[in-house]
Amino acid sequence: MEAVSLVNAVGRLAAEPVVASWPVPHFRRSTMDGFAVVARVTAGANETLPALLGLARQDAQGCLAVLTGAPIPPPYDAVVMLEYAEQLQGDTVMVMRPVAVGENVMDVGEDVEEGMTLVSAGKYLSPSDIAVLATQGVTQVKVKSFKVGVVSTGDEVVSPEQVPQAGQIRDCNSPYLTALFAGRGLTPVYLGVVRDDEAVLAEVLARGLSECDALVLSGGSSAGALDFTTNAILRLSRAEILVHGLAVKPGKPTVLATAGGKLVVGLPGHPLSCAIIAHKVAWPLLCQAAGFSDPEVWESTAVLSRAVPSVPGRRDFIPVKLERGVATPLLAKSAAIQVLSSAHGLLTLPEECEGLNAGAQAAVEMWR
Amino acid sequence: MEAVSLVNAVGRLAAEPVVASWPVPHFRRSTMDGFAVVARVTAGANETLPALLGLARQDAQGCLAVLTGAPIPPPYDAVVMLEYAEQLQGDTVMVMRPVAVGENVMDVGEDVEEGMTLVSAGKYLSPSDIAVLATQGVTQVKVKSFKVGVVSTGDEVVSPEQVPQAGQIRDCNSPYLTALFAGRGLTPVYLGVVRDDEAVLAEVLARGLSECDALVLSGGSSAGALDFTTNAILRLSRAEILVHGLAVKPGKPTVLATAGGKLVVGLPGHPLSCAIIAHKVAWPLLCQAAGFSDPEVWESTAVLSRAVPSVPGRRDFIPVKLERGVATPLLAKSAAIQVLSSAHGLLTLPEECEGLNAGAQAAVEMWR
Numbered sequence: 138m139e140a141v142s143l144v145n146a147v148g149r150l151a152a153e154p155v156v157a158s159w160p161v162p163h164f165r166r167s168t169m170d171g172f173a174v175v176a177r178v179t180a181g182a183n184e185t186l187p188a189l190l191g192l193a194r195q196d197a198q199g200c201l202a203v204l205t206g207a208p209i210p211p212p213y214d215a216v217v218m219l220e221y222a223e224q225l226q227g228d229t230v231m232v233m234r235p236v237a238v239g240e241n242v243m244d245v246g247e248d249v250e251e252g253m254t255l256v257s258a259g260k261y262l263s264p265s266d267i268a269v270l271a272t273q274g275v276t277q278v279k280v281k282s283f284k285v286g287v288v289s290t291g292d293e294v295v296s297p298e299q300v301p302q303a304g305q306i307r308d309c310n311s312p313y314l315t316a317l318f319a320g321r322g323l324t325p326v327y328l329g330v331v332r333d334d335e336a337v338l339a340e341v342l343a344r345g346l347s348e349c350d351a352l353v354l355s356g357g358s359s360a361g362a363l364d365f366t367t368n369a370i371l372r373l374s375r376a377e378i379l380v381h382g383l384a385v386k387p388g389k390p391t392v393l394a395t396a397g398g399k400l401v402v403g404l405p406g407h408p409l410s411c412a413i414i415a416h417k418v419a420w421p422l423l424c425q426a427a428g429f430s431d432p433e434v435w436e437s438t439a440v441l442s443r444a445v446p447s448v449p450g451r452r453d454f455i456p457v458k459l460e461r462g463v464a465t466p467l468l469a470k471s472a473a474i475q476v477l478s479s480a481h482g483l484l485t486l487p488e489e490c491e492g493l494n495a496g497a498q499a500a501v502e503m504w505r
Numbered sequence: 506m507e508a509v510s511l512v513n514a515v516g517r518l519a520a521e522p523v524v525a526s527w528p529v530p531h532f533r534r535s536t537m538d539g540f541a542v543v544a545r546v547t548a549g550a551n552e553t554l555p556a557l558l559g560l561a562r563q564d565a566q567g568c569l570a571v572l573t574g575a576p577i578p579p580p581y582d583a584v585v586m587l588e589y590a591e592q593l594q595g596d597t598v599m600v601m602r603p604v605a606v607g608e609n610v611m612d613v614g615e616d617v618e619e620g621m622t623l624v625s626a627g628k629y630l631s632p633s634d635i636a637v638l639a640t641q642g643v644t645q646v647k648v649k650s651f652k653v654g655v656v657s658t659g660d661e662v663v664s665p666e667q668v669p670q671a672g673q674i675r676d677c678n679s680p681y682l683t684a685l686f687a688g689r690g691l692t693p694v695y696l697g698v699v700r701d702d703e704a705v706l707a708e709v710l711a712r713g714l715s716e717c718d719a720l721v722l723s724g725g726s727s728a729g730a731l732d733f734t735t736n737a738i739l740r741l742s743r744a745e746i747l748v749h750g751l752a753v754k755p756g757k758p759t760v761l762a763t764a765g766g767k768l769v770v771g772l773p774g775h776p777l778s779c780a781i782i783a784h785k786v787a788w789p790l791l792c793q794a795a796g797f798s799d800p801e802v803w804e805s806t807a808v809l810s811r812a813v814p815s816v817p818g819r820r821d822f823i824p825v826k827l828e829r830g831v832a833t834p835l836l837a838k839s840a841a842i843q844v845l846s847s848a849h850g851l852l853t854l855p856e857e858c859e860g861l862n863a864g865a866q867a868a869v870e871m872w873r
Contacts, residue, residue: 147684164671168840206661208672248841263873264688265845268681268776271665272842293574297639303532304576313636316515320632408636433849435803435871472536473616474640477633503803505631
């Protein structure tokens with residue numbers, strides 16, 4: 138948990154509920170320009186038989202010229218809009234329409250009632266939340282700092298700032314994961330690139346676990362990498378492998394585990410697989426672990442520009458480009474990454490689906 | 506323009522295009538565990554008549570055991586998956602299926618071609634863009650710092666940290682706008698709360714214009730406030746009012762102007778109106794002014810839980826709560842704000858619409 142200034146809390150997760158200590162508005166306000174009146178004396182008023190009220194009086198037969206936002210003092214309980222009233226010479230106002238009690242008036246606490254919960258713990262704070270907190274005079278907000286350790290593994294992987302030799306590739310998984318988590322209100326902690334050595338990896342993971350609330354590693358890309366990651370995790374204290382491989386494409390070599398009561402996710406090493414599984418699998422689990430109350434999934438319906446095949450018994454995730462309601466599947470090898478940068482959405486084909494034809498309607502989830 | 510570290514560039518706007526200086530992969534790689542082969546020698550291979558290849562040879566009759574991601578040296582041009590090959594005792598490998606040239610191989614530049622534009626100027630940088638830039642060894646990214654001056658006006662408006670007296674309200678518009686713009690990659694500059702004094706406001710706006718690229722002010726809430734804002738803007742150098750009032754609800758008292766070639770938007774003072782018009786009107790204009798190339802609008806189709814009325818000739822914006830495809834209109838006075846914090850989407854009723862019935866299908870735009 139950390140305290141940040143009100144405006145800097147946008148995009149973060151509230152660490153604790155915030156309850157309204159102050160009603161909004163805290164005085165009865167007019168929502169229109171016009172005349173504050175006692176509603177019942179306008180009953181039956183019309184252009185032929187207007188109600189005549191006195192500006193100088195402060196009783197039921199009186200009225201008060203008010204601008205939008207102005208306080209409505211007693212005994213007034215409604216506002217007649219300017220266009221339905223006319224001030225005669227002197228202090229008399231003609232009201233040509235009846236108003237109901239409360240009409241064109243905002244009552245004390247009508248927007249924010251004192252004692253109501255404004256944000257719950259774990260809410261992702263939107264600009265609207267920031268506005269609501271401002272009405273309460275909140276200047277500092279306690280936000281969660283849920284730390285996610287990010288590790289890349291693989292003998293062939295080098296840091297982005299290094300020049301890779303033949304056989305080596307730059308790590309793009311950790312930059313991806315770090316940017317994803319930071320952009321969604323979590324606190325990523327980059328733990329580096331670790332070579333394929335079980336003992337070394339286990340040591341890095343143990344160190345990461347001691348300072349972080351969860352760990353996400355992206356594995357090497359070969360078939361043996363899954364076991365490698367699994368074995369390193371099993372060296373941790375109180376480690377348990379929950380899932381070892383998923384029936385999805387891409388993303389089969391995924392490991393879900395806990396160690397010392399904390400979530401550990403082993404993602405595939407292939408960049409496309411890593412990114413998609415981070416989004417579809419790691420993210421919801423991290424939300425749960427972080428106590429993030431309301432992860433929204435935005436879906437849109439689109440028409441497929443071409444057929445997409447699928448093998449039954451396996452869930453398929455396919456990045457798509459969206460243009461005017463038409464979704465074009467972006468087919469790429471799972472070792473690719475550039476394709477995701479131009480994707481707008483992610484299409485999911487469920488296990489029982491044998492593919493979709495061109496022209497089929499499909500739900501596409503927002504991809505960012 | 507400013508330079509930020511790669512991972513901190515997420516959620517910012519690229520200041521200039523980034524072109525690939527490095528192909529990805531930069532060597533021919535295997536995408537599977539298996540044997541690198543010369544494709545043509547596997548033609549016709551099957552379980553009865555397998556192709557027999559030599560591990561020790563480095564010619565067309567040879568092969569090489571490779572793990573996923575490993576380099577494929579010449580003369581090899583394809584990879585046979587492990588499950589379709591069998592290593593016999595000695596150096597001989599039986600291949601039981603033919604492979605095509607390039608099969609299970611990722612060619613040089615297949616993911617990222619050297620010279621291709623990876624991000625265009627003005628692109629909102631996603632985690633995927635960060636990943637793609639990492640493949641290029643990019644460690645610093647030039648991002649736009651498009652400064653938007655934010656001003657609140659109104660004699661009745663006090664800063665959030667002040668305790669409002671009767672008749673006064675805390676400013677929640679500037680915190681809203683500041684959070685909105687910061688969360689979307691612009692650089693808000695808070696210019697304060699200005700009382701209803703044309704000369705003072707004009708002075709604050711002039712100062713704001715000298716340091717910012719655009720100005721957004723939220724006006725007082727009364728009918729006269731629109732003229733007040735307009736007059737203050739007209740005191741600026743080279744000022745032109747483009748639009749004075751919109752046929753929308755909420756948000757009628759909106760001013761669109763330019764001054765000294767820069768965009769100036771006067772938003773309504775009522776918090777709900779201010780937030781919705783900031784989203785629907787100010788944001789697209791700011792994107793254009795900032796050279797933001799790709800503002801995405803996410804829409805979902807939902808069924809209305811109850812009827813919403815509309816007056817023809819006016820566009821209506823209605824915040825809605827979404828639950829399992831059902832949109833519940835959140836009706837609130839435009840002076841309210843709390844309702845927006847629980848909204849998921851925004852429903853737009855176009856000018857010609859006379860309202861929608863309960864059960865009607867409607868497109869709902871993502872609200873954040």
